[in-house]
Amino acid sequence: MDKTDILNDAKKNNVKYVRLCFTDIHGLIKNVEIPVRGLKAAMDNTIMIDGSSIDGFATIQEADMYLHPDLDTWLVLPWENTDYGNVARLICDVYLPDGTPFEGDPRIVLKRNIKAMQAMGFDSLNIGVEPEFFLFKRKQDGTLSMKPHDHGGYFDLSPVDAAEDCRRDIVLELEKLGFDMEASHHEAARGQQEINFKFGNALEACDNLQTFKLVVRNVAERHGLYATFMPKPFTNENGSGMHANCSLTRKDGSNAFDDPEGERGLSQVCYQWIGGIMAHARAFTAITNPIVNSYKRLIPGYEAPCYVSWSDANRSAMIRLPATRGAGTRTEIRSVDPSANPYLAISVILASGLDGINNGVDYPSPVHDNLYLLEREERERLGIKNLPENLKDALKELRRDAVVKAALGEHVLEKFMAAKNDEWDRFRKHVSQWEIDTYLKAI
Numbered sequence: 001m002d003k004t005d006i007l008n009d010a011k012k013n014n015v016k017y018v019r020l021c022f023t024d025i026h027g028l029i030k031n032v033e034i035p036v037r038g039l040k041a042a043m044d045n046t047i048m049i050d051g052s053s054i055d056g057f058a059t060i061q062e063a064d065m066y067l068h069p070d071l072d073t074w075l076v077l078p079w080e081n082t083d084y085g086n087v088a089r090l091i092c093d094v095y096l097p098d099g100t101p102f103e104g105d106p107r108i109v110l111k112r113n114i115k116a117m118q119a120m121g122f123d124s125l126n127i128g129v130e131p132e133f134f135l136f137k138r139k140q141d142g143t144l145s146m147k148p149h150d151h152g153g154y155f156d157l158s159p160v161d162a163a164e165d166c167r168r169d170i171v172l173e174l175e176k177l178g179f180d181m182e183a184s185h186h187e188a189a190r191g192q193q194e195i196n197f198k199f200g201n202a203l204e205a206c207d208n209l210q211t212f213k214l215v216v217r218n219v220a221e222r223h224g225l226y227a228t229f230m231p232k233p234f235t236n237e238n239g240s241g242m243h244a245n246c247s248l249t250r251k252d253g254s255n256a257f258d259d260p261e262g263e264r265g266l267s268q269v270c271y272q273w274i275g276g277i278m279a280h281a282r283a284f285t286a287i288t289n290p291i292v293n294s295y296k297r298l299i300p301g302y303e304a305p306c307y308v309s310w311s312d313a314n315r316s317a318m319i320r321l322p323a324t325r326g327a328g329t330r331t332e333i334r335s336v337d338p339s340a341n342p343y344l345a346i347s348v349i350l351a352s353g354l355d356g357i358n359n360g361v362d363y364p365s366p367v368h369d370n371l372y373l374l375e376r377e378e379r380e381r382l383g384i385k386n387l388p389e390n391l392k393d394a395l396k397e398l399r400r401d402a403v404v405k406a407a408l409g410e411h412v413l414e415k416f417m418a419a420k421n422d423e424w425d426r427f428r429k430h431v432s433q434w435e436i437d438t439y440l441k442a443i
Contacts, residue, residue, distance in 0.1 A: 174195075192238065243332050282385065284352055318387070347407050
């Protein structure tokens with residue numbers, strides 16, 4: 001759409017307010033809301049924000065920043081239909097006063113990495129994510145509780161799965177926004193859900209994921225529930241992942257991972273991509289699994305990968321190659337969780353895979369054993385490394401990896417490391433209820 005199309009669409013849909021959205025380094029959606037009379041000025045890139053008020057953006061001495069809306073992201077938000085009219089949304093890039101892109105904007109970071117991919121001769125990175133989330137009940141006073149909305153399990157039906165109506169409403173709202181929905185179902189844990197939509201190019205997929213999270217939370221509120229993308233809310237149950245299905249497309253539109261004559265129907269490019277992902281996995285885990293709670297999910301026994309490995313069948317591996325070939329040939333990276341900033345997560349995955357292709361990184365043999373059943377000594381004999389076991393270890397790995405650091409850029413790296421070191425320090429100092437229950441009387 002161009003500016004005229006958007007102005008006409010706003011008038012046609014009785015839009016009264018427009019949300020200018022952007023994302024901070026933690027993946028949280030921020031916005032400035034303007035009356036529709038300011039829409040033309042906004043599309044001329046004149047709306048300014050105070051970057052010093054956004055975590056990870058800027059200091060007070062360099063606060064002024066401008067929002068540059070991406071006109072292709074114009075959406076009228078159906079769940080915000082009010083008595084006075086409708087609300088629309090534009091996703092924005094953040095720019096400095098001198099007209100240069102702000103290197104701390106995660107969306108700009110992804111665009112920079114996409115350009116590096118295109119410079120290598122590829123057209124696009126296609127991404128299909130599988131976000132999982134939990135639905136919890138609210139207390140009578142409206143405050144949050146830890147009671148799951150239902151006690152269903154994997155693929156259950158109502159009445160055991162009490163979330164069907166909420167999930168269905170989420171799907172309907174997404175379809176109104178133009179999402180191409182594929183499937184929705186109850187996941188393994190109590191109150192846990194999964195909704196899948198069709199893949200898109202990397203930038204579009206990340207924008208869609210941010211929109212998806214907004215829709216999920218708003219529809220959950222409508223049902224008197226609250227939705228969380230926290231990876232592991234329950235100790236002894238499965239956590240929420242966000243498997244990232246990736247494939248590279250050539251300039252002619254063909255899938256660069258597919259080769260009918262290759263071993264397993266895979267191209268050398270695909271094998272080198274796998275090699276790059278595995279070479280940098282321990283470092284990029286700090287980005288794809290960025291919070292203390294992420295590492296409560298990455299443990300044996302709960303279907304989440306714990307080891308740097310790949311397989312064409314084994315679901316205990318970190319990277320799985322689904323059986324589909326041809327245009328659907330792809331790698332499924334199973335370690336990612338939904339607390340990740342999607343723009344940064346896809347950036348580091350893309351840079352890692354491209355490094356494998358660019359440098360012809362060797363790829364190890366696939367693993368067909370159930371890795372959860374192997375002793376550490378056996379895994380070491382097979383050359384299989386563990387993913388980091390906590391945020392502190394992940395940050396150490398990130399600090400050592402030049403490729404992942406370059407993908408993020410100096411500004412994001414510095415701000416991210418500072419924020420996450422502080423998060424780990426606060427967690428390290430906190431005396432948990434588990435410690436009280438275990439030690440207070442016993443010692």
